[in-house]
Amino acid sequence: MADFKPKAIIFDLLTALLDSWAIWDAAIPEDENSITTGQAWRKHYLEITYGCDAYKPYEDLVRQSAKDVGLSPSAPQTLLERIDEIVPWPEVPEVLAQLKGLGYKLAVVTNCSNELGHRAISNCEKAVREMTDMKDFEFDQTVTAEESGYYKPNPKPYRDTLQKLDVAADEALFVAGSSMDVPGASDVGMRVAWHNHVGLPRWNERVPWREGKTLGEALGDVLN
Structure with a gap:
């Protein structure tokens, strides 16, 4: 090359x-682990974000992606609160x-x-x-x-x-x-x-x- x-x-x-993958897994409540994985939620979020074009509030897209894959509002709220833990x-x-x-x-x-x-x-x-x-x-x-x-x-x-x-x-x-x-x-x-x-x-x-x-x-x- x-x-x-x-x-x-x-x-x-x-x-x-x-x-940032680890924090998406950690944000899913224990009683919702059977609904989806952090990776599946994150992949759906990426699809939404990369298809968005003009800016819409990032936090809204995180919440939308969680709702779309069947998670409760506590999952995206936890994710947004723990952004400082991403290493x-x-x-x-x-x-x-x-x-x-x-x-x-x-x-x-x-x-x-x-x-x-x-x-x-x-x-x-x-x-x-x-x-x-x-x-x-x-x-x-x-x-x-x-x-x-x-x-x-x-x-x-x-x-x-x-x-x-x-x-x-x-x-x-x-x-x-x-x-x-x-x-x-x-x-x-x-x-x-x-x-x-x-x-x-x-x-x-x-x-x-x-x-x-x-x-x-x-x-x-x-x-x-």
Whole structure:
């Protein structure tokens, strides 16, 4: 595979960098575990979000997805209350610190509200500072769906992030958390690496530039 050295790397947040799957399982009340799994609920939520286009309150989409799969209102309420418990995948802090040390601009674009998105971003940055030698780590730019006015895969959130970073699409690498981001980021001109940590199936026929079970595997030579 040919070398590619971007100027900037843009990440999906809640799947590519953070293990948000665990909290969806934990949010389901014990007496409702027979109704559905956290993964099934989360997959339905992703379908709703990626089909939404113009921004609607993120919290409403979480509640709608829970209702659609038969869960009571307590499940999404618990999920939203526990957003601060979402932590990065084990290798993520070291990889982010390494990328920053190599001089890459780093950004996040997330299908989330401003409040919850920035809380999750702050938790990720805090983990990097606490678990590595990079004590001043911060992302260079962040964009939420609420800020952009649209949910991915609408092109606007990706383009807003590129504009904030002041880089062209062909100078950036997008790291997807689900295959739904692959066509969205590709269509604005970015190469896409898919960090498929939980082994999700492809939901479309678009093939990423790279795919890996860990963030390091997904990035490949970009880390060198």
